[in-house]
Amino acid sequence: MDADLPEYTRSQLALRNGQDKPQIWVALDGVIYDLTESRLWRDGKHYEHWAGQDLTAELQDAPHSAGVFARFKKVGKIK
Template sequence: MPVHNTSLPGYTRSQLALRNGQDRDEIWCAYEGIIYDLSTSRLWRNGKHYEHWAGQDLTDELVGAPHSNGVFDRFAAVGKLI
């Protein structure tokens, strides 16, 4: 389960959307209010992973994924969605 760190900086949905791997090099996604940096993942090149796009909240989309939310444990938490 991701650790919710209250000392993380806050980012709006608009700010998160800029970190989509296209407008900037950063590839970020949010899950349960925490924003993760997925830039190091080869599966997220160019900000896309199967039918999912970076720069958005993936909380509702994870329901249909073939993996658990533990996948986010591999990535650094860089902020919280405000």
């Protein structure tokens, strides 16, 4: 199913940071998730993390697993 997702560049992802564009997107393991509706990501930030980025490396230090992303819509993948 992920193969059917549109591809976005890192520059396009960076614009979906909740400030340049209203969408709040982050990437994890090459998949882009839409976190716009999450109350924990208001204004494009969540603790010390910023939207519009690939958070794969940062997840190692998070108090939760990648499983939290399962509740959010997959909107694309990184080119």
